[in-house]
Amino acid sequence: MSTNVYVLLLNPAIACILASAMLIIWYHRPSAGAMRTAAIGLFAFAVAFVVQDIVPAMPYGLSNLFTNLAFLAAVTLICVAVIEMAGGKVPLLALGLTALATVCAILWWLYVDNDLTARIHVMNVSHSVMALVTLIATFRSGSPGWGRSLTIAVSILALINFSWRPLQVIWEGNFYADRNALHDSIYWNTTRLGSPILAVFAALSLLVGLAVVLIKELKLEARLDKLSGCLNxxxxxxxxxxxxxxxxxxxxxxxxxxxxxxxxxxxxxxxxxxxxxxxxxxxxxxxxxxxxxxxxxxxxxxxxxxxxxxxxxxxxxxxxxxxxxxxxxxxxxxxxxxxxxxxxxxxxxxxxxxxxxxxxxxxxxxxxxxxxxxxxxxxxxxxxxxxxxxxxxxxxx
Structure with missing residues (x-):
């Protein structure tokens, strides 16, 4: 196996390690539903990276379709997990409509009017909208603390990251003739670096948020009388x-x-x-x-x-x-x-x-x-x- 393949496996490996850790936490603490949701999202990231970078191309654009849908599912699930960890109400309607519109646009620009650059814009705009929805939901959660502050920071970074990408594509000429041209672009290299960093940061913020919750619960338990259910x-x-x-x-x-x-x-x-x-x-x-x-x-x-x-x-x-x-x-x-x-x-x-x-x-x-x-x-x-x-x-x- 070449060194290049090892490098390509790095992103899915990191995602799988973090996802496995979250599933273990969720197994021992079923009430931490955000861990399960984030783990599924990270596994979706890993699968998307593998199909995109390692698996041979499938006919009829199925590789592109599968990769786009996997990344879309991953971002959606991680947004849901971030909102849950912040104690906010998940805006399922907003996220669902955004995901549905994204799927329709991907199908159009893949099978009706095949345009790689348009699909890139669609994915980035979709992820920007989801990041904005997540930011608003975490602000409305009203539960102050480190957990909420971290999730707000992640939402802001995600919003900046996904909003900047379309501008970078436009700056490079707003057109990629094929995947080879895309892979040689500055956009591709910065995206491959930024996506895993953002995913890792989101995962770590969720873990820190859970740690804060556990510390609060331990403090509460130290002040409760378990037998009577009253304060000690x-x-x-x-x-x-x-x-x-x-x-x-x-x-x-x-x-x-x-x-x-x-x-x-x-x-x-x-x-x-x-x-x-x-x-x-x-x-x-x-x-x-x-x-x-x-x-x-x-x-x-x-x-x-x-x-x-x-x-x-x-x-x-x-x-x-x-x-x-x-x-x-x-x-x-x-x-x-x-x-x-x-x-x-x-x-x-x-x-x-x-x-x-x-x-x-x-x-x-x-x-x-x-x-x-x-x-x-x-x-x-x-x-x-x-x-x-x-x-x-x-x-x-």
Missing amino acids: RRGFEERSLHLLQAPDRPMLRLTMIVADIDRFKQINDTLGHATGDAVIRTFGRTLSDAMPFDAVVGRIGGEEFAVLLAGEGADRAYDITRSFQKDLSTALESQGLPPATASFGIYNCGYQDDLSTILSRADLALYEAKNDGRDAIRMHHPRLRTVRTRAKKASGS
């Missing part, structure tokens, strides 16, 4: 501090609810930890469902939960908590779990209160609910501001 203590404190330190904090009404499952230790000791875990899971998910969408809900201890309500006063918090008590009873019964109750403390946050003070005062109200017989809701009031510790919580919780 770290996540709850971070989200709560964000609200407490917001610029509009003086105008924002905040209310803290602290909840503790009654006699939870007895459930664990008599029915087993599996049942206890099921109660925690049901409690956490029912609590999240019962609260407003912007509430900060967290599991801050073994059987202790906290909710920070924004824009709600203590009276509204009381009504929400009462409703949750009924929802909890229904949820436990529907899942065949033992009946369980909880005690609640509510504190209407002051403008100058820090998180520690807020939790302490909500805890004081919770202790009163425990001491009053459990399965109760108590509001914080000034006479509760006595020095207490968690060690004084009612025995057995």
Whole structure:
């Protein structure tokens, strides 16, 4: 095999390697559909390069037709993958109509009025339109971050690349008599260099975008309590501090609810930890469902939960908590779990209160609910501001 063939195989080899890596990622992470789409597009690139440069010419212009359609499919699929990775809505109608118009034009300039230069213009204009559609879709995605920035950069580079090519053809005389004349042109050499570089850059941007998504998910998992589905203590404190330190904090009404499952230790000791875990899971998910969408809900201890309500006063918090008590009873019964109750403390946050003070005062109200017989809701009031510790919580919780 000659050195020239090895050089010609370089582009499809790079495309296949990147496509294989993306398929492996997609296999282990099926939710990353953009990886699968991009992999198919890169395989189409590889096939197009092989048919164009290595496979002997087929009769009736089939080689040209197959190559053009393969490149068109590759660009379309990679555009779709880029938009998906940016979190945008794929404009299937715009991309589909562009692809259909391109196919019709290719067939015309191949079988009706055979014109190589016209087909080059058709392909470049088509790819420019797709790059522009991709750029608009990524701008509209509205999901800031490195992933979106990279996909926008790829779209801009693709738009510049494909828009420049027709101008280069015109500059060279706007006519190629045959494929030999095309292969000897500056346009051909720059295109062969630019296409794989652009494809590699697009693939790498998708991989970086996926890495950014994975990092965000890992950060989110580090702040979630997997058993209850609520934030863990770290996540709850971070989200709560964000609200407490917001610029509009003086105008924002905040209310803290602290909840503790009654006699939870007895459930664990008599029915087993599996049942206890099921109660925690049901409690956490029912609590999240019962609260407003912007509430900060967290599991801050073994059987202790906290909710920070924004824009709600203590009276509204009381009504929400009462409703949750009924929802909890229904949820436990529907899942065949033992009946369980909880005690609640509510504190209407002051403008100058820090998180520690807020939790302490909500805890004081919770202790009163425990001491009053459990399965109760108590509001914080000034006479509760006595020095207490968690060690004084009612025995057995």
